[in-house]
Amino acid sequence: MHSKDTNAKNITTQINEPLFHVTKRAQISWQKSWAIRIIAIASSLVICALIIVLITGLNPLTVYSAIFDGSFSSERKIWNLLRELSMLLCVSLAVTPAFKMKFWNIGAEGQGLVGALASAACMIYLGDKLPNSNLLLVMLLSSLAAGALWGFIPAYFKAKFNTNETLFTLMMNYIAIQLVAYFVLLWENPKGSSIVGIINSSTGAGYLPVIGGKQYLLPILIVALVTGVMYIYLRYTKQGYEISVVGESQNTAKYVGINVKKVIIRTMIISGALCGLAGFLFVSGIDYTINANLIGGLGFTAIMVSWLAKFNPVYMIMSSFLIVFLDRGASEIATDFRLNESIADALTGIILFFIIGSEFFIQYQLKFRKRGNNK
Amino acid sequence: MSEKRIALQLKNITKSFGDKYANKNVSLDVYHGEILSVLGENGSGKTSLMNVVAGIYTPDSGQIFIDGKEASINSPKDAFSFNVGMIHQHFKLVDVFNATENIVLGIDDEKGFDLKKARTRIIEIAGKYGFIIDPDKKIYDMSVSEKQTVEIIRVLYRGADILILDEPTAVLTPQETQVLFDVLRRMRDDGKAIIIITHKLHEVLSLSDRVAVLRKAEYVGTVITAQTNEKQLTEMMVGVKTELNIHRDEPVNPSSRLIVSDINCKNREGVTVLKNISFEAKSGEILGIAGIAGSGQRELLEAVAGLQKIESGDILYIDPKTQEKEDLRNKTPMQIRDMGVRLSFVPEDRLGMGLVGNMGIVDNMMLRSYKRGPLIFLSRKEPKYLADEIIERLHISTPDAETPVRRLSGGNVQKVLVGREIAAAPTVFMAAYPVRGLDIGASYTIYDLLNEQKQNGVAVIFVGEDLDVLIELCDRIMVLSGGTVSGIVNARQTTKEEIGLLMTKSKEDSKNAQ
Structure with missing residues (x-):
């Protein structure tokens, strides 16, 4: 209909210039980029409010305050938030050097699990043989080594035979899960429960010391330390520089004489070892047990955290906070208002969608058609 | 009409x-x-x-x-x-x-x-x-x-x-x-x-x-x-009148710097790309390499730079001070540098090989030197100093030394790359298509820099595509055709037609043989 109309008016002209087109921004001030992010969050809240009203009939403001309550309504909740945040951050930091090198390590789950498995094994077999400080050290080292091994294997094959690291690391996850499942049956306690209960619950051997009366404080501080070290490592060390060069262009790396294979293997050992550290923290400082679901999908969420933060460890604090905050908020509204979990997840999904989508508008801008220019 | x-x-x-x-x-x-x-x-x-x-x-x-x-x-x-x-x-x-x-x-x-x-x-x-x-x-x-x-x-x-x-x-x-x-x-x-x-x-x-x-x-x-x-x-x-003549001096005391003899090499697909290549690069001279794209120019330079394995033959480097001969054959770029051979190489693919597009000029300067210093940490002080110097000396137009180089224009990108390679005070300087895609002004800057290297006694190897430039800039021109040397001519006496014929020579011969 529309085209017929214009044709009738002016047969010789044929104009179908799009309403807008997309151009890449040269540079954007940080104020402007934050304004875009805030607008994105605000509009996501408006959309969510509409959905809340239309589907549940609840007052969106009470729902939003419940999301907030999910993380901040009590001291316990704040500690839980910090704990979850730091563990997610730990795994995110672990995958970051690999990602920066454009090595798609989606095996953080498995690398973390074997790390946890190594710690649990030490607690079970050495719990009464070593003093606690030595035991913790042995646990830490064996977790790092186990994670490193799980990172080394796909890296070695990548460097040697150029295998696909995505599939390889993914499959290593399943091996790790099955391995843990086997040991869970071997170590099950009490018999017949098919779980490993709290390990060394009577002796507390292999438990991280509780400092300041706060159970999670030490793991949180350890992750904070790792964040700082990773920031410096990527930015200010020769190895970090090599990672960037290899990630940007392997040809350039070869041209200046960087041993690309060595960098790939070394970086994946670091990446795997840090995943192993997360496994150690879970076993020795948080859960005191082992099961195949211990890492709980963090290895995959970490990919998003790392990307959202553009591989910058400091930004990763913010992106992992965002993810944990929304996740806790979702379960809070699900229980508070007896909503279906799916609605809560849909809401957090919408918010995340807008936040990730806002990055597009930070990179690009829309130029609308100017009518005046055509005539 | x-x-x-x-x-x-x-x-x-x-x-x-x-x-x-x-x-x-x-x-x-x-x-x-x-x-x-x-x-x-x-x-x-x-x-x-x-x-x-x-x-x-x-x-x-x-x-x-x-x-x-x-x-x-x-x-x-x-x-x-x-x-x-x-x-x-x-x-x-x-x-x-x-x-x-x-x-x-x-x-x-x-x-x-x-x-x-x-x-x-x-x-x-x-x-x-x-x-x-x-x-x-x-x-x-x-x-x-x-x-x-x-x-x-x-x-x-x-x-x-x-x-x-x-x-x-x-x-x-x-x-x-x-x-x-x-x-x-x-x-x-x-x-x-x-x-x-x-x-x-x-x-x-x-x-x-x-x-x-x-x-x-x-x-x-x-x-x-x-x-x-x-x-x-x-x-x-x-906009303003530009002299079309490229400056050229007579070589001063040319002496052998690089002797390549009988090298053969295969690419990743196993196809022979270099066949019995022999030539000599002399100090204080610009050796041009002409040929149709893909005649082995890239492989030849990469073989010398330690980036391409060769099957047979020798690449001898003669140290300008001691006159000692060192074999560069199948050494890695790192090993070549550790031997004290100051070999600079401006590759054809500037952003994909010579530089990192997403890094600024400072970090790109560091590519060659980041390993210096005993610490595990990088020192950005000297690269920054070098970056500022090159920006000023070569008139690179960039907002600052940290702007990712891929945002710069082609000519400025090339100046960054050539500037860095010259800063290493080379004794052998190889450049593959260094003026490709550059405007006249930037091209002349590059010619001047090559001439300056020549006057400093550097053995310059220049792979070019514009025959007029090769004839005006170089002292000798080696023509490659299908991975073989089809001729080495004196640039002062040759003609475009002669080089053009050499460029297609052996290809035609092999076709006839079939």
Whole structure:
């Protein structure tokens, strides 16, 4: 209909210039980029409010305050938030050097699990043989080594035979899960429960010391330390520089004489070892047990955290906070208002969608058609 | 002549990227039955403007008229519906398909493919304009010029009346260029409007009817070829008069610096790319390497730089102080550097090999030196100092030393790379196509830098494509053909024809043998 109309008016002209087109921004001030992010969050809240009203009939403001309550309504909740945040951050930091090198390590789950498995094994077999400080050290080292091994294997094959690291690391996850499942049956306690209960619950051997009366404080501080070290490592060390060069262009790396294979293997050992550290923290400082679901999908969420933060460890604090905050908020509204979990997840999904989508508008801008220019 | 019809008319086309204009109020027309050259330095907006016509870019403002009717072109498909076809610099062909399949690919006439019919039409088109093409030949078996032929026929097959060719001769030998020009002239006589983008003046003068000149995103003017000359066009292009003569000194005390003897090498696919190559590079001299693209130039330089394994032969380096000979054969770049051999290399692929596009100038300076110092930490102090010095000395235009180099123009990118390689105080300096894509001003800066290296007693190896430049700049020219040395000539006495013949020599011989 529309085209017929214009044709009738002016047969010789044929104009179908799009309403807008997309151009890449040269540079954007940080104020402007934050304004875009805030607008994105605000509009996501408006959309969510509409959905809340239309589907549940609840007052969106009470729902939003419940999301907030999910993380901040009590001291316990704040500690839980910090704990979850730091563990997610730990795994995110672990995958970051690999990602920066454009090595798609989606095996953080498995690398973390074997790390946890190594710690649990030490607690079970050495719990009464070593003093606690030595035991913790042995646990830490064996977790790092186990994670490193799980990172080394796909890296070695990548460097040697150029295998696909995505599939390889993914499959290593399943091996790790099955391995843990086997040991869970071997170590099950009490018999017949098919779980490993709290390990060394009577002796507390292999438990991280509780400092300041706060159970999670030490793991949180350890992750904070790792964040700082990773920031410096990527930015200010020769190895970090090599990672960037290899990630940007392997040809350039070869041209200046960087041993690309060595960098790939070394970086994946670091990446795997840090995943192993997360496994150690879970076993020795948080859960005191082992099961195949211990890492709980963090290895995959970490990919998003790392990307959202553009591989910058400091930004990763913010992106992992965002993810944990929304996740806790979702379960809070699900229980508070007896909503279906799916609605809560849909809401957090919408918010995340807008936040990730806002990055597009930070990179690009829309130029609308100017009518005046055509005539 | 008076009844020439306007085929394509551009009015006030403006296109910007970020805050940079690629085209600013550019207007020009092309008639049916003429060849128009669009001439301009690099970054003057030639390709952007043509991409607007071909539907790859959408202009910010301005109008396009085709045969007098306003046209809105938003995609290459739209462009074809207006009978506009563009042949890009980088061919877009499917390697494992043959010529016919590539030509009909993507045509949706709701009749299904009839390859037999298509084949007949292709032969018809080829016959009409004098193309030489084998419709059943696979693309991977084709030479660059054959691939280009496929691209041109593809566009004609779709019924294009307005043809745009982006730097069509960049990859061709002089002989192939002549064949292409003959074909283009025949198409012109058939009433097609042909636009060729180029920065080679002699081609403009020999081929086109009119020349439109762009300078720094703006339209300078159009002149009739018969009424102009190189000098006027250069002035229009660069704004100020540029000397066409390249400076050349006599070599001072040349002595052997690099002796390559009988090297053979295979590429990753196991195909022999270098056959019994022997030559000598002398200090204080520029050795040019000429050849059709892909004759082994890249592999040769990479073999010397330690990036390409060789099967047999020796690469001997003679230390200028001790006169000791060291074998560089199959050493890694790191080992070569550790031996104290100061070898600098400006590779063909600047952003993909010589530099890291997403890093700033400082971090790119560091590529060669980041390992220095005993600590595990980087020191950005010296690279920063070096970056500032190079920016100032080579007049690199950049917002600051931290701006990612991929945002800089081609000439500035090259200055960063050459600057870094020279800063290493080399004794052997190799450069592959160092002025490719650069404008005249930037090219001369590079020639000056090469001459400066030569005067400092460096053995300079210059791989070039423009024969005029090779003849004016170099002392000796080695010509490669199909991975062999087909001749080494004295640049002061040779002619373009001689080099052109050497470039195709052994290829023809091997063809005859078959």
